[in-house]
Amino acid sequence: MLDAAVEYAAHQGISDLSLRQLAAALGTSHRMLVYHFGSKEALLVAVVREVEARQRQFLADLDGDVPPEELGRRLWDRLADPAMWPYEKLFFEIYSQALRSRPHTAELLDGIVESWVAPIADLNVRNGVPPADARATARLSVAVTRGLLLDLLATGDQEGVRAAMERFLVLYRGGTVPG
Template sequence: MWYMGEARDALLDAAVEYAAHHGIADVSLRQLAAALGTSHRMLVYHFGSKEGLLVAVVREVEARQRAFLADLDGSLPPVEMGQRLWERLSDPAMWPYEKLFFEVYSQALRSRPHTAAMLEGVVESWVAPIADLNVRNGVPPGDARATARLSVAVTRGLLLDLLATGDQDGVREAMDRFLALYLNAYGGSVSE
């Protein structure tokens, strides 16, 4: 039925919002359902399990981040695009989502039930659009995918560093250095 998708989307939006303010990894499915104004049965119906809901939340937040990247003004210098994306990703308001991302990612890597879906596209969903952006910004097509993958790896590594240490200045300096390396390698072309 058409309204079931709308109900799922509304629950997912509410879970994303709840996660931003309270975190959800340590909350039981019943507690989360009560906080979202629904029943645990509805969450199970729409997401299969608590882990399925966590994966859905992570995927939704990731999709919003990719949409932010896609919406950045294409006339901006690539370094500035990278800096703006980094500012968004490293904003303390994003930390609850990022902690959840790494927690669910780790569970998926350990083959925890209902989290395997997390691994589907977790890298490629970022590599493909960044590689396209790289090519548009003058990175040779033969280098575009590898540099996009490197960009994803560096960004995730620095986010993990930031969450572990809280060293915003040190991590920002490292990202600036990474962007400068891209700038030097591609004559002014840098993405993410």
């Protein structure tokens, strides 16, 4: 049911979405959705968490003998793919609601940064970043990636945003990114 909700919410948007509409689209009742998730907002938080978990799994699956710069490039290629834009728009939509303390969305903020910082910091350490710098550098990576995604979604400037990410990856590789 969650996978179907991810697909529906990402492609249809949520601004005017009612729980009854979502339930009908998923082939269930609104009462079942409330039973499983508690509210529309809680369901949408679960949807965003699922999308984020899929992205972190993609990163984990890439980890191995791939140099960090190439790993970052592959993750960026996935995130910047227009097929991913509906999911990213959904992420930013729910994220902004959580920042405004909209009921049932604030819990999204729990771990929304740390869930990325921790695995990237571990990856940094394995790739020679001093442990004292690994977390700050990981946080910077998350912030740059999210900022460039927001830029991409707002402008559609794939070439310009890609060039910015490439520049960041070069700085990151060269160790000139402040940690």
